[in-house]
Amino acid sequence: MPSGGLDEVDRELVRLLAIDGRMPNNALAEATGIAPSTCLTRVRALRERGVIRGFHADVDLGALGQPLQALIAIRIGAHSRDEIDRFRAKVPGLPGVLSLFHVSGANDYLLHVAASTPDALREFVLDHLTADPAVAHAETSLIFEHVRGAEPNLTGV
Amino acid sequence: MPSGGLDEVDRELVRLLAIDGRMPNNALAEATGIAPSTCLTRVRALRERGVIRGFHADVDLGALGQPLQALIAIRIGAHSRDEIDRFRAKVPGLPGVLSLFHVSGANDYLLHVAASTPDALREFVLDHLTADPAVAHAETSLIFEHVRGAEPNLTGV
DNA sequence: TTTGAAACTGTTTAGAG
DNA sequence: CTCTAAACAGTTTCAAA
Secondary structure: OOOOOOOHHHHHHHHHHHHOOOOOHHHHHHHHOOOHHHHHHHHHHHHHOOOEEEEEEEEOHHHHOOOEEEEEEEEEOOOOHHHHHHHHHHHHHOOOEEEEEEEOOOOOEEEEEEEOOHHHHHHHHHHHHHOOOOEEEEEEEEEEEEEEOOOOOOOOO | OOOOOOOHHHHHHHHHHHHOOOOOHHHHHHHHOOOHHHHHHHHHHHHHOOOEEEEEEEEOHHHHOOOEEEEEEEEEOOOOHHHHHHHHHHHHHOOOEEEEEEEOOOOOEEEEEEEOOHHHHHHHHHHHHHOOOOEEEEEEEEEEEEEEOOOOOOOOO
8 A cells, every 4th residue: 555655754745735735844844753954855856756746726716706617528529539639638728627537438528617607608618619529519517516525635626 | 807806916816826836925926016015915815815715735646546536426316405415524524535516417416536446446436425325326437637727727626 | 865054035024105 | 005124934055974
């Protein structure tokens, strides 16, 4: 049950930073029982190794004028690899896109988007999904509630 | 198209912190053309108002021994409100749970989880979902790829 | 790799506009 | 609500182990 060259201290640093990405180096050092300089070196190493990919503010999209969220199940219409790649490449850049999941099963992609109004959402689907030749079908589900996992909180959805 | 009492500067601060949650106050101030002290006040206010909910490290779960991710579509078996509430309350605390979406449509919940091995995933589903009296059906889709939105990057999946 | 201590940089407070 | 400036805290480097 090990974890690719991470020791106890590394895992604790990761855990703490996943909970509070702005925890000061000092505090991290004390919490893990190492010197601040050592702590700095380790956190840098974790970033360089890609264990920590970045730090992000968790923003309330509603406060930013995007109170609606949806998950859109997308089926690709058996086309060329090129067309699929194009779709995959364009989607993350579309306005309001939070995440794109490529999944196994009946659907090919699951798209998590934010929108300002039902109309904006509808336009998003029509303009960018339905209209795309790679897309065979798109089924939109509104998100009533979105709760993060309580434990380590090891991701950024 | 406004955003609940946020001015231009606030929105820019939020945008920058969503991209880099560790951007120094100095740099934020310069980037937005205000004094560091003012910047500090504003960022604090954004946190207090809940516009910024927190700061988190974005962690590579694979590096932490959880290389598998899945989305599990869950249908609730038309039970009492209490039972649904209990389900809703327990899930975020289950091991490996990243996010729980309550959605409209054929499925009631969409659960985003991480696991170490296919077996661990199977056990998770059997022990915590299939076995739960509130759950009528659970359909697991493996996540092949998960891409974040490129724009503001305004969330933390 | 680790560290303590110095040098430095960024943060925070306070006081005034 | 904003700013400048001073006080403070945290970060980072570096030489040594």
